[in-house]
Amino acid sequence: SQKIEQNSEALNIQEGKTATLTCNYTNYSPAYLQWYRQDPGRGPVFLLLIRENEKEKRKERLKVTFDTTLKQSLFHITASQPADSATYLCALPDTGRRALTFGSGTRLQVQP
Amino acid sequence: GAVVSQHPSWVICKSGTSVKIECRSLDFQATTMFWYRQFPKQSLMLMATSNEGSKATYEQGVEKDKFLINHASLTLSTLTVTSAHPEDSSFYICSARDPPDTSNQPQHFGDGTRLSIL
Numbered sequence: 001s002q003k004i005e006q007n008s009e010a011l012n013i014q015e016g017k018t019a020t021l022t023c024n025y026t027n028y029s030p031a032y033l034q035w036y037r038q039d040p041g042r043g044p045v046f047l048l049l050i051r052e053n054e055k056e057k058r059k060e061r062l063k064v065t066f067d068t069t070l071k072q073s074l075f076h077i078t079a080s081q082p083a084d085s086a087t088y089l090c091a092l093p094d095t096g097r098r099a100l101t102f103g104s105g106t107r108l109q110v111q112p
Numbered sequence: 113g114a115v116v117s118q119h120p121s122w123v124i125c126k127s128g129t130s131v132k133i134e135c136r137s138l139d140f141q142a143t144t145m146f147w148y149r150q151f152p153k154q155s156l157m158l159m160a161t162s163n164e165g166s167k168a169t170y171e172q173g174v175e176k177d178k179f180l181i182n183h184a185s186l187t188l189s190t191l192t193v194t195s196a197h198p199e200d201s202s203f204y205i206c207s208a209r210d211p212p213d214t215s216n217q218p219q220h221f222g223d224g225t226r227l228s229i230l
Contacts (some may be wrong), residue, residue, distance in 0.1 A: 032216050034218060036221075041224070042223050043118070043205045043207070043221030043224045044156070044221050046219065046220070051216070089156070093216075094158070098144060098146075098161070098209070099146050099158045099161060102155045102156045104154060105155060
């Protein structure tokens with residue numbers, strides 16, 4: 001069955017550093033991968049989409065890579081700020097359907 | 113940008129009560145909406161796909177008689193948790209795509225409904 005893995009342990013980093021979050025998947029050949037941010041008690045907010053033919057995508061301080069050979073995506077936040085503290089979810093399209101399957105998310109805590 | 117509104121944001125009620133949750137697309141038409149459930153410290157799990165003008169598609173293990181979905185218009189889907197029990201307590205979130213039929217576009221999520229059954 002399809003499976004998405006994100007590091008369940010919280011990631012604590014110092015303000016100004018680069019945060020790197022990992023998303024690994026198995027039994028998938030996704031055409032794209034998405035990253036979302038979720039704050040406590042709120043719905044997820046879309047951040048970035050990267051397609052299978054794209055190795056890297058950037059948006060302001062965010063960068064996503066997509067390695068379809070390793071079946072892995074890395075999500076980077078440069079010059080991190082306390083306001084970046086949240087849970088970050090990766091998501092892949094369900095095979096043959098229009099919904100998304102989400103990883104369990106990684107909680108990022110940026111210390112001032 | 114596209115906005116999805118969900119109401120209510122928080123419900124506390126007694127066991128046996130039925131609870132209706134509304135999900136609206138505010139500035140776009142959504143022929144399809146998705147209902148997810150999220151337990152504490154867990155990921156979002158798809159419950160069902162709501163289709164405007166036709167029956168919802170439920171995921172395996174989700175009781176369709178327990179979780180009634182109605183998608184009567186292009187901007188509104190409702191989820192009714194019938195005869196709710198404490199184990200139904202969870203965070204329910206809806207989402208939709210704009211445009212609706214493009215699978216590689218992001219989903220827009222509502223802010224969720226925290227359901228607590230006493």
